[in-house]
Every structure is written in C-alpha cells, then in structure tokens.
Amino acid sequence: MRHGAFLALALAALLASIAGARGPARVDDAAVLAGMVKNLSDYGFFADGARQVPGAGVAPYALNTPLWSDGAEKLRFVYLPEGTQLIADGDGLLQFPVGSAIIKTFGFGEGEGRRLIETRLLLHRADGWVALPYRWNADQTDATLALAGGRMDLLTPAGETISYAIPNKNQCKTCHSKDGEVIPIGPKARNLSGEWLGQMAQAGLLDQMPDGADSLPDWSTHATGSAAPLARAYLDVNCAHCHQPGGGASNSGLDLRWEQDDPHALGILKRPVAAGRGAGGHDFSVLPGQPDTSILLYRMNSAEPGIAMPELGKSTVDREGVAVVRRWIAEMQQ
Amino acid sequence: MIKPALVAALLASAAPVLAETHMIASGEGAQERLQEALILAEPGDEIVLEAGRYILTDGLSLDVDGVTLRGAGPAQSILDFTTQQGAGEGLLVTSDNVTLRDFALENPKGDGIKSKGADNIIYHRIRVTWTGGPKAENGAYGIYPVESTGVLVSHSDVSGASDAGIYVGQSSKITVRNSVATDNVAGIEIENSRDAIVTQNYVSRNTGGILVFDLPGLPVMGGGNVLVTNNLVAGNNTPNFAPPGNIVAGVPRGTGIMVMANERVWIEGNVVYDNPTAPFMVIAYTQEYEDARYNPYPREVVIAGNVVDDGASDPDLPGGEMLLAAFGGMLPPVIGDGLNDPKGAAPLFVDAGLAGWSLNLQRQGQALAEAQPGPLNVPAPGAAWSLDGIGAPPELEARLK
Numbered sequence: 001m002r003h004g005a006f007l008a009l010a011l012a013a014l015l016a017s018i019a020g021a022r023g024p025a026r027v028d029d030a031a032v033l034a035g036m037v038k039n040l041s042d043y044g045f046f047a048d049g050a051r052q053v054p055g056a057g058v059a060p061y062a063l064n065t066p067l068w069s070d071g072a073e074k075l076r077f078v079y080l081p082e083g084t085q086l087i088a089d090g091d092g093l094l095q096f097p098v099g100s101a102i103i104k105t106f107g108f109g110e111g112e113g114r115r116l117i118e119t120r121l122l123l124h125r126a127d128g129w130v131a132l133p134y135r136w137n138a139d140q141t142d143a144t145l146a147l148a149g150g151r152m153d154l155l156t157p158a159g160e161t162i163s164y165a166i167p168n169k170n171q172c173k174t175c176h177s178k179d180g181e182v183i184p185i186g187p188k189a190r191n192l193s194g195e196w197l198g199q200m201a202q203a204g205l206l207d208q209m210p211d212g213a214d215s216l217p218d219w220s221t222h223a224t225g226s227a228a229p230l231a232r233a234y235l236d237v238n239c240a241h242c243h244q245p246g247g248g249a250s251n252s253g254l255d256l257r258w259e260q261d262d263p264h265a266l267g268i269l270k271r272p273v274a275a276g277r278g279a280g281g282h283d284f285s286v287l288p289g290q291p292d293t294s295i296l297l298y299r300m301n302s303a304e305p306g307i308a309m310p311e312l313g314k315s316t317v318d319r320e321g322v323a324v325v326r327r328w329i330a331e332m333q334q
Numbered sequence: 335m336i337k338p339a340l341v342a343a344l345l346a347s348a349a350p351v352l353a354e355t356h357m358i359a360s361g362e363g364a365q366e367r368l369q370e371a372l373i374l375a376e377p378g379d380e381i382v383l384e385a386g387r388y389i390l391t392d393g394l395s396l397d398v399d400g401v402t403l404r405g406a407g408p409a410q411s412i413l414d415f416t417t418q419q420g421a422g423e424g425l426l427v428t429s430d431n432v433t434l435r436d437f438a439l440e441n442p443k444g445d446g447i448k449s450k451g452a453d454n455i456i457y458h459r460i461r462v463t464w465t466g467g468p469k470a471e472n473g474a475y476g477i478y479p480v481e482s483t484g485v486l487v488s489h490s491d492v493s494g495a496s497d498a499g500i501y502v503g504q505s506s507k508i509t510v511r512n513s514v515a516t517d518n519v520a521g522i523e524i525e526n527s528r529d530a531i532v533t534q535n536y537v538s539r540n541t542g543g544i545l546v547f548d549l550p551g552l553p554v555m556g557g558g559n560v561l562v563t564n565n566l567v568a569g570n571n572t573p574n575f576a577p578p579g580n581i582v583a584g585v586p587r588g589t590g591i592m593v594m595a596n597e598r599v600w601i602e603g604n605v606v607y608d609n610p611t612a613p614f615m616v617i618a619y620t621q622e623y624e625d626a627r628y629n630p631y632p633r634e635v636v637i638a639g640n641v642v643d644d645g646a647s648d649p650d651l652p653g654g655e656m657l658l659a660a661f662g663g664m665l666p667p668v669i670g671d672g673l674n675d676p677k678g679a680a681p682l683f684v685d686a687g688l689a690g691w692s693l694n695l696q697r698q699g700q701a702l703a704e705a706q707p708g709p710l711n712v713p714a715p716g717a718a719w720s721l722d723g724i725g726a727p728p729e730l731e732a733r734l735k
Contacts, residue, residue, distance in 0.1 A: 148369040151391065151419070163391075165420050169373045170395035174426070180451065245553065251450065251480045251504050253552045264624060270551060271621070272579055276444070276474025276497050279579030295579065305443035306473055311422035 027057055029081055032101050032123050040119050040134040040143035045079055045103055050116070050140050052105055057082065059205070063191045065219040065233040068318040069106060070164060071157040073114070077103040078187065085205050091190035091212025093183070100124045102184050108154050108164075117152065118166045119143050122176065122184055129182040131172030162315040171312055179246040189213040190258065191237065216258065222320050231328030232258055234321050238310060254285060267296050268332070275299075278307045288332035297325055353378035360386030372396045372403075383437050385410040391419050393442075395426040405437025408461035408491065415442040423448040423478070424462075427455065433733060435459050441466075446476040446492070454484035456730055464494025468517050468575045475501040476518070479508075481554065486726040488512050488734070496575060497582050498523035499540070502530065504554035509726035510535065519576040520545045520585060521567075526552050530560045531725040541574045542585040543567035543609065548595035549581060550619065550628035558597035558633075559724055567591055568607040571648075584620065586611040586650035595619045597633040597679070600719065605641045606667075610648035613667040614640075614690075616682050622699045630698050631675035637684045638715040642667045645689070652703050660707065661691065670710050671695045683715040 027044045031037045040049065047055045054060060058079045066074060080086065084097035096102070102122040107114045116136040123130045134143035135150060149168030155161055167174075176182050189197065189210035197213050200206040216233040217225055235243075236258035242249035243256040252273050255265040264270050267285030272278070272295055280298040291297045299309035301322050308314060356371045358364070358381060368388065371381050377400035385406040390413055396403065405411025415424045424442035427434070427449035438461035439446045446462035449455050462476035476492030479485045480503040491514040492499030499518035502508050508530035514537075515521030521537035523545040524530045530546075537543040544567060548557035567590045576583040585592065588611030593599050595618060606613040614637055619630035646665040649657060657665060668690030674681045684690055690710030693702065 147373050148366040149392070150366065163419055165392060168369050168392075168395070170369075170397050170426075170428075173397060173428075174395070177428075180428075248450070250553055264551060271581070273549065273552060273581075274445075274474060274478075274480075274497070274501075274503070275577075275580060277470055277472075277577040278474075279577050281578040283579050305418055305420055306422070311444070312420065315420070 027055060027079055027081075027101075029099055032079070032081075032099055033125055036132060036145055036147075038145050040121075043101070043121075045077065045101065049142060052116070058103070059200070061187065061192065061196055063186055063237070064193065064214065064216040065191060065230075065237050067186070067237050067313075068321055069313050070162060070316050071318075072106040072108055072117070075105040075107065076186065079103065080205055085207055086200065087207050088189060088210035088213075090210060091215060092188050094187050094189060094192075094206070094210070096124045096184070098124050098126055102187065104186075108156065115154070116140055116143070117154070117164060118146070120167075120172065122182070129176070129184065131176050131182055132169060133166055133172060135166055156316055158316065158319070160316045164315060165313070167312060174248050174312055175241045175310075177248060178241075178244075185241045186237075190215040191233075222324050227324060227327035227331055230324045234324055238318075238321065242310070267294075276306070278309070280307070286329055286332075289330060289334035291326040291329040294329050297322065297329060300325060353380065355380045355382060357382050357384060359384045360388045364388045365390050365392060369394055372398070372401075375401045377401065377431075380404060383411040383413075387412045387414050389414050389417065390424075391417055393418070393420065393423055393426060393444075395428070396432060397428045399429045400431045401429070402433040402435070403437070404433070404435050407436050408438045408459050411437040413437065413439045415439060418443040423473075426450070427452045430454055432456070433458070437461075438463065440464075442473050444473045445478045446473060446495075448475070448478040448480065449482060449485075450479075451481045452479065453482050454727065454730060455479060455482060455486070456733060457487045457490050458734055459488075460490040462490075462492045462495075462499075466494070468494060468496075468519075468572055470496055470575050470577050472496040474498075474580075476515075477501065478503070480504050483507050484727050484730060485509070486511075486730040486734075490514070491516075493517040495519065496577060497580060498545070501525065502527055504552060506530075507723070507725065507727055509533070509730075515540060515543075517572060519572075519574060519582045521570065523547065523582070524557070524560055525549060526554050526557050528557060528559050529724045532560070532562045533564050535565045537565055537567045538569045539572055540570045541572050541576070541587050542582070542589035542592055543570040543606075544591045545582070545585065545589075546591075546593045546596055546599050547581065548619070548629075550623040550625040550630070555625075555628055556597075557595065558599070560596065560599045561721065561724055562591060562599065562601045562604065564603045565591075566605045566607075567609065567613075568605065570609045574650075586615075588612070588646065588648060588650050589615055591615075593617070593632050593635050595628075595630050595632060596635070597629070598719065599632070599635045600638070601636060601640065602638045603640065607641075607643050610646050611650045612646050612665070612669045613642050615669040617669070617671040617693075618673040618681075618695075618698045620699065620702075629675060629678070631673060631678065632681045633675055633679040635682050636715045637668060637682070637688065639685065640688075642688065657707060666691050666710070668710055669693065670712065671705075673698055680713065682710075682712045684710070684712050686714045 079101040081099040087095040105119040135146040136143040194214040235256040240256040380402040383405040423445035430453040435458040464472040474497035485508040495518040498520035499515035521540040590609035590613040592615040666689035672694040693705035
C-alpha cells in the first residue's frame, strides 16, 4: 500500500514547519543521542502519536517495495536535526547525520479500528546506530520501551490469527547488521520515489538527487508487473539484509541483493549448506522453471519455525510475495 | 598525610566497574527476564541460570562481548524450546569472548546454539537434546559455531540433530573434545574450517560419526589442518534421517570417520568399531560444482595407529551385497575413491597393516553406481606434522580453569 497523497500533504506540512519557526513539539535531541528513554512520547517525534502525526523535523516516507511483516501497515518517518541533511550515496542507503532517527510504526486494522502495535526506532548516535523497540499500550496513548520484545495475539489483514512477535533489541540487530555494525535497511535511494527525494532535495534536506534513485518497481504492480524486477526487488528488500556478504546469513553463500548478478550467488542451481529440514527435500535454492522444487520458494511458503524464511518478523506466508517469486522462477530458462 | 579512607576512595574510583552477576530463575516471564539480562549485560558480567526448566517461546540472543552464561548443570538448568514459535535457533551469540556453560537446550525448532562471527567462544558442559530421538523434523545443528576464530567445545552432549550434532563451519582454531554426540545424522562435523582438533569424544549411534568436509560455493573454503585423535567412534548405524537436499543426507548409514575434500587431515589413535559401511571413508566432493576457488580433492589425509575392527559387514551402498560377496563377506576398513588432485599432494596415506578398497572412479562428480571396486593401494604415513597453532587458542583452555 502506498500513501502518496498522505505523504505529499505531510511532507508539505513538514517543509513548512522547517521553513518557518519550529512548533512547540520539538524533538528531544538529547534523547536521540544517548540513553534509552522509557516512553516513545519522550522523544517528541510526533505531534499526535496515536494518529501518527509527525512533529517538527519529522518527515514521512514510503518505499517502492516494502518489507512484508504479516501484512502490518507501516508508517515510516525520518527525523533530521535542525540544520542537517541527508547525503546521497548512489542508489544505496542515504547517509544520515548523527542525531537523526528513523521511525517505523506497525499497525493492524483499518480506519478507526486501527491498532498501533509497536514503533521501532533507529537512532544515529556518535558511536553508531542503536535499534530500540517500543510497544504501544492498550489505550493507544503511548508506547514504552520493550527491550526484551514480546508477543501479542492479533488478526492479520488476510484473516489469520497470529501470535505477533515484537522483536527484542538484539533481534533488531539480527536484520539491521552488516559486518557487526547496526545499519538502516529501508531508505535506499533505489527504493524511494523520485518525487519524495526531489522534495527533500528542494527543501535542503538532501544534498542532491542520487543516481539510480527510484529504480525498484512499485510493489502495487505485483499482480501484473514483470516478474523478474519485482521478484528481485522483493528478495532484496525482504531477504538481502541477512543474505549478503557481512549479513546475518553470509555463511549460507546466498546473496540476494538487487545488484548481485551471479546466478549461483542468487541461489540458481546452488545447493543448500545449513538449511536442515528447511531444504524440504529439494536440491537447489532455485531450480530454473521449477518453483515447486526450489528451496527458496519452499521456505518463503512456510510459516513453520525452522523452515520459514525470513526467520524473524513473519508468522504467516506472504501470498503476494510467493506468487511473484513463483512467477520469476517459473519463467526462468531451464 | 593521606587518610586511609581517602586512599580507599581513590583506589575505588580508579578501579574499573566491577563485573556483575545476574541471577535468573525459571517461571513466569522467564523469556523476557532472561532476554533482557542478555541485552543489558556489560562485558565481564555473568548471567546465572538457576536450576529449573525455562519454558521459552522465542529464540534468545546475546550480543555483548565477554559475557558468561552459566547454569547449574546440563541436567539442572534446562532451556525448553518445545513450544518455540519463532527464530532460527534457540540461542544466537554474535559477540566475542563468550562462555556458555552448564546448561541444556531441549527441542529447539531450528538449530540449538548458533554462534556466528563470535571469536574465542567456549561451549562447556552444554547439552542440546531433541528428546524424541532421531527425527527429520528435528533442528539441523545442536552446537553450531560458524565464521569464528577460536572455538572450544568441551564436555558437551548433543543428540537428535537432523544434520550435525556438533558442527563447526567456516572457522579456524577449533577444539572439540571430551564431548558426546549420539543419535544425530552426523555426530561431529568440521566443515570448511582450518586448524581443528577433534579429540577424546564419544561418537555413537549417528548415521556417520565424525565428518571433515570442504564444500564449494561458500564464503570460506579451503578446509584443512585437522587432527582427529583418540575418539571412540562406535556403532554409528542409524538410518540417515536428514531431510533430503542437505549434503549429509548423502552420508551412508554406518560411516565412522569420513573426509571429503580438505588438505592435511591426521586421523590417529581412534577406536573405530562397528560402523558397518566404512570405518574410514576418504573421498573427493561428490557433486558437480562451479567454483574456481574450490579444490574438490582430499590431499594428505593420514590414517595411522587406530584401533579398528575387521571391516564393514552391512554397507549402505549401491550394490552392497555384490560388494560384500566380491570381498568375501567383509569390506576392508578404508574406502577411497581413486581420485586425486592432478596438481597436488597424494590424497591418502594408510598404515600398511590396514586394508582398504577403492571405488576407482575416473573423474570427480562421477556417480557411485559407476564405481569399479578394487583393492586400495596407497602409501604408508610419513613423519607427523608440526601441530603448532592447531586447536583452540590456549587462553580458552585457561578461561575454563
């Protein structure tokens, strides 16, 4: 789901707030830079947390192809301290100044029935990024730090009842880690709209339009769009944070990054290494033309711990993602 | 004159923050309490698992250097993952200089304890058990250090793993000793690793006992400098229950000590008994591959001074009965495949008194069914190599004292 209109409005509000005098809902920069405050509201990222209305200096954004999390609605924001900006780095991750934050809220349910579940923060500090999970209270008035994570039962948009897992602080790092350092995953220029990047650049919040921006396909075209770019974008966004050199699953030798073009690294005719029963009796990660005997699809198509991929942040199968990857493997030359 | 109290105060302020001990008990909220302690620990801290059964629904993780996680003993402090709902392993360690000791994991849904990029790690008196015995639904690895330098596994016990009980992958400076591996597909496996010692272990009732493998297509390859000594490798005759598709699914039931690819593996002083396919098997990588960096052949594998029974009487090999008939009812104890690195060292050296047979394959990747069995004719072992730098660094052994 994209929120183009909402984003444009919110961004306009943001730019106005930055251009003019800052409102009273200033972000507490000290809280971003050190410590672990108990309440999400203590940071001051939101003018209205329950409605997810961003405060001054906080800009909403969306991704062309988002990470799937049991169908959760995700509200994404970046916070930039006054007088700072993002630095473009090709089609890759935007470089964030120290003191900035990336904010992602997970909600389930439509309209008035929407319940906020958790808000995950990535805080950029002098000694690197820190990832912290906050869990929303039953009254939806605030979220509190949940270092050890937690579970709660809820109903997904697909109508499945799940025990939803809020990750603990270490699990944040399981995905957000490369070569032992915590890093952001989402805001890569290739997965951000040209419109958003352009507005940010125009407002002085981004140093320049990055080369290769906006190159990942728009996931809303998943049903009919060309399979290969959609599948490769999906694997890049959903899998490659672990499955890349230096990532959490580097020892598998599988590298699912968008820029990878070696077929073996992408799993094509690659035998499993440590898949265990996750191999499902199949010989290759990806067997061209044969989605049903490809380990990669088998694991995407499972919700069973020990088989299911991704290992974290998933309790149900993403039918749309499976369909696209199935199409990609089926169309592959045998 | 400086007053003693002031001196004490000065000394105290100059001393480093003292390491703390955090006691954790089983019962309500154990998942959150234990995970929070693992997150908030400071380097040098010890987290103590009091005796009890900890019912856990999610994998645990530790990412702080220098932490000790200690239980009251592998029969006393039990992390029970029977109702685990998420994560790929029971416990994930991603920090250096960690000591794990005196506790157990039962029925993790994926792997037991995985330590990745976790240098200088100790597993001591750790038990990982899938309590239902050998089953394909069990997790893959029990003790699973990978991409690490400095690994010591001692006095540990793994059973039921659907891949390898104790598996060390893509690592170096490794010692696996005084441990028990039973009812796994592979008891102990050293894969794509260097400078490893596997010694004084009891390895029984697995499909294959001790495996030393090097596989293509991985970030770390070039396994070698492995010492397999003084192990009891007996009665490894459990039908292979690995999920198909995994490399160990191809290990024949009844394999004692098996080397695939690798350079310099010294196998000495082991008691190898009642492994009815092959007490010893030394072969090239069996499948096709595309990886220019990879050497599929065994080089300089030495089998010397082991105590071995007469051979294998119930081989899990294609044409097994014909083979038995051809060799007079008993296969000689060593299997080779007749392949060797055309540009490298000889593949295999075996004591003159120990008989063997060769598959006499013509090329790497050839199907076993095309073997043309015949007697094995390889040279006797030469002088022992220098073992300097092989095994876990001395500071790991010192940390246990």
